[in-house]
Amino acid sequence: MTAEGERWLPPPDMSLGRRAWLRQNLFNSWWSSVVTVALGALLLWATVRIGAWAISEARWGVVTANLRLFLVGLYPADQVWRVWLGLTGLSVLGGVAAAVYRGGAVRTLAFWLAASQVLLAGLAAVSELGLVAALALLLNVGATWAAWAAARRLPIAGRALAAAWLVYLVLALILLAGVGGPLPVVGTNVWGGLLLTFLLAVAGIILSFPIGVLLALGRRSDLPAVRVFSTAFIEVVRGVPLVTILFMAAIMLPLFLPGEIRVEHVIRATAGITLFSAAYVAENVRGGLQAIPSGQYEAAHAIGLNAVQTNLHIILPQALRSVIPANVGLFISLLKDTTLVTIGAGLLEILGIGRAVLAQPEWFGAQMEVYLFIAAVFFVLSYTLSQASYRLEAALGVGKR
Amino acid sequence: MGDQEPAPGTAMAGDEIIVCRDVHKWFGQHHVLRGIDLTVRTGEVVVIFGPSGSGKSTFIRTINRLEEHQRGQIIVDGIELSDDLRNIAAIRSEIGMVFQSFNLFPHLTALQNVTLAPIKVRHWARDRAEHEAMELLTRVGIPEQAHKYPAQLSGGQQQRVALARALAMQPKIMLFDEPTSALDPEMISEVLDVMRELAQSGMTMLCVTHEMGFARAVCSRMAFFDQGQIVELGPPWQIFDAPKHERTKRFLSQILH
Ligand SMILES: Nc1ncnc2c1ncn2[C@@H]1O[C@H](COP(=O)(O)OP(=O)(O)O)[C@@H](O)[C@H]1O
Ligand SMILES: [Mg+2]
Numbered sequence: 001m002t003a004e005g006e007r008w009l010p011p012p013d014m015s016l017g018r019r020a021w022l023r024q025n026l027f028n029s030w031w032s033s034v035v036t037v038a039l040g041a042l043l044l045w046a047t048v049r050i051g052a053w054a055i056s057e058a059r060w061g062v063v064t065a066n067l068r069l070f071l072v073g074l075y076p077a078d079q080v081w082r083v084w085l086g087l088t089g090l091s092v093l094g095g096v097a098a099a100v101y102r103g104g105a106v107r108t109l110a111f112w113l114a115a116s117q118v119l120l121a122g123l124a125a126v127s128e129l130g131l132v133a134a135l136a137l138l139l140n141v142g143a144t145w146a147a148w149a150a151a152r153r154l155p156i157a158g159r160a161l162a163a164a165w166l167v168y169l170v171l172a173l174i175l176l177a178g179v180g181g182p183l184p185v186v187g188t189n190v191w192g193g194l195l196l197t198f199l200l201a202v203a204g205i206i207l208s209f210p211i212g213v214l215l216a217l218g219r220r221s222d223l224p225a226v227r228v229f230s231t232a233f234i235e236v237v238r239g240v241p242l243v244t245i246l247f248m249a250a251i252m253l254p255l256f257l258p259g260e261i262r263v264e265h266v267i268r269a270t271a272g273i274t275l276f277s278a279a280y281v282a283e284n285v286r287g288g289l290q291a292i293p294s295g296q297y298e299a300a301h302a303i304g305l306n307a308v309q310t311n312l313h314i315i316l317p318q319a320l321r322s323v324i325p326a327n328v329g330l331f332i333s334l335l336k337d338t339t340l341v342t343i344g345a346g347l348l349e350i351l352g353i354g355r356a357v358l359a360q361p362e363w364f365g366a367q368m369e370v371y372l373f374i375a376a377v378f379f380v381l382s383y384t385l386s387q388a389s390y391r392l393e394a395a396l397g398v399g400k401r
Numbered sequence: 402m403g404d405q406e407p408a409p410g411t412a413m414a415g416d417e418i419i420v421c422r423d424v425h426k427w428f429g430q431h432h433v434l435r436g437i438d439l440t441v442r443t444g445e446v447v448v449i450f451g452p453s454g455s456g457k458s459t460f461i462r463t464i465n466r467l468e469e470h471q472r473g474q475i476i477v478d479g480i481e482l483s484d485d486l487r488n489i490a491a492i493r494s495e496i497g498m499v500f501q502s503f504n505l506f507p508h509l510t511a512l513q514n515v516t517l518a519p520i521k522v523r524h525w526a527r528d529r530a531e532h533e534a535m536e537l538l539t540r541v542g543i544p545e546q547a548h549k550y551p552a553q554l555s556g557g558q559q560q561r562v563a564l565a566r567a568l569a570m571q572p573k574i575m576l577f578d579e580p581t582s583a584l585d586p587e588m589i590s591e592v593l594d595v596m597r598e599l600a601q602s603g604m605t606m607l608c609v610t611h612e613m614g615f616a617r618a619v620c621s622r623m624a625f626f627d628q629g630q631i632v633e634l635g636p637p638w639q640i641f642d643a644p645k646h647e648r649t650k651r652f653l654s655q656i657l658h
Contacts, residue, residue, distance in 0.1 A: 299498075303517070
């Protein structure tokens with residue numbers, strides 16, 4: 001034993017200088033050097049081409065001149081303030097939630113809600129909507145920040161906040177749909193654009209999750225009727241494309257309901273998306289349930305918990321946290337699949353609006369601009385979801401323990 | 402017969418609190434319990450031992466209905482075990498159980514593991530449940546671990562949390578299924594000490610274990626299980642010093658060496 005071996009040593013410095021890093025990672029052999037140079041050249045060429053096109057040739061007017069259509073569809077122009085007001089409520093509650101739920105996931109969602117409103121404000125400022133709309137969006141960002149700063153100093157119970165969210169959801173729907181008088185009714189058939197995409201995705205996620213969990217539990221139930229129904233539902237829905245389900249919801253739902261009840265397209269589309277997504281949630285959750293050792297059920301029963309309590313307090317908390325990544329992936333697909341309601345249910349969500357805009361003679365040939373814009377919108381939304389999911393996984397210690 | 406059963410929930414020291422008559426259990430075609438007769442009195446500690454696969458776990462699990470018996474009768478504190486869900490709930494809230502593999506809830510802290518059932522089943526206020534839970538954790542010697550998760554505890558500490566969790570429901574009977582078999586040797590005594598203290602406090606205990614030192618010092622009777630039957634039942638001095646059956650003798654000589 002040397003004297004050195006008996007002491008606790010600091011770990012050796014393994015960091016590399018910038019040149020050494022480049023050499024080790026990009027130019028460590030002649031072959032890797034060739035790949036690096038070739039890929040670099042390709043990237044440079046593509047950036048220059050697209051950049052040149054985006055600056056000199058692209059007619060971004062197709063986006064700025066139709067921005068209201070893209071955002072809210074045919075929602076009447078003189079009523080659009082209601083959408084902004086709903087967004088303000090969301091911003092305030094988002095700020096409060098970021099302060100109350102200290103985990104990073106909610107904070108990430110609130111941050112991206114604010115960030116995308118800043119981006120949108122920039123776009124609105126140069127568009128038909130003008131500076132007033134841009135200012136309103138920036139005020140929302142300010143509201144998020146103010147609500148966050150204020151809520152951090154207040155003792156707000158998680159339960160109170162959950163109740164506030166519930167109230168908000170109801171109020172926001174009433175605000176958007178209207179009740180007459182000073183708040184004239186706006187039929188859901190004119191809701192469109194990003195507003196509709198967002199509503200369909202949020203409703204689909206919120207509703208399909210509990211239904212999917214129930215289906216997963218039903219599939220393992222001791223009651224044969226429940227088990228057979230759950231299994232049949234899951235297998236049938238997973239065997240059919242979403243568009244088919246949307247078509248069937250449009251045609252078959254009226255057949256089941258008495259003649260005078262007319263279900264609006266948006267409701268049908270939401271129901272179709274929800275049931276479709278629930279079947280996939282159920283399969284994910286089933287995987288999580290299978291991973292729970294039987295000793296957990298036995299211990300829960302032995303201390304006197306009944307079946308519902310066992311699932312609620314012991315099984316689901318463990319099963320659900322292990323399936324978060326898979327479920328977020330599912331919800332990102334759901335978000336993008338809402339585009340199918342244009343085909344399957346005759347609604348104009350953001351992609352449908354894009355095609356409607358392109359059908360106008362003056363914007364003929366502006367496909368590239370429109371689709372790039374829509375792709376960017378979906379990217380921001382999906383990226384937000386996946387970032388929030390990483391934070392949630394980290395907070396819940398998925399993969400640890 | 403029925404008239405002589407004590408009214409539910411009124412067991413006194415020395416009364417028959419567990420009565421098993423001709424209990425049979427099959428797993429498919431496999432006859433696992435083949436006519437078990439056993440009566441346990443309040444305050445008694447009965448140790449069950451025997452070769453692996455002889456039905457010891459299955460038997461004690463029938464007593465809190467984690468397994469169903471298919472023939473015979475099990476009466477716990479005057480309540481006969483049947484398919485009636487209310488009976489099962491009533492019996493489970495009187496019986497605590499400790500498992501070989503602890504089975505703590507990994508997503509809850511030690512304290513939450515202990516308070517869960519009192520809060521959800523007994524509907525105690527959180528303050529009261531936490532106060533009692535801290536007393537139990539102190540009794541099993543680990544109050545300072547209350548806010549740790551099971552994964553952060555040693556095996557012996559986990560089993561002691563499991564003991565506190567079972568005791569939190571203030572059971573009249575405790576079932577133990579090889580509580581020290583999964584523990585490293587240096588942790589066995591810390592669990593046995595708590596069990597010994599529990600026995601001295603007058604708890605009725607049914608304990609599957611091969612810790613023969615514990616059995617000799619603590620229990621009132623021992624039951625030797627083999628192939629789904631109680632081959633021999635008697636006080637420890639008889640089992641150790643004058644076993645009546647050849648099979649008991651052979652098994653003891655195997656595990657005592
Ligand atoms: N859930 C089960 N399904 C089928 N067979 C089982 C089950 N549990 C136990 N057995 C069988 O019953 C017999 C008794 O098991 P067990 O009560 O665990 O024995 P012991 O605890 O004495 O080792 C064994 O043969 C075992 O294989
Ligand atoms: Mg066993």
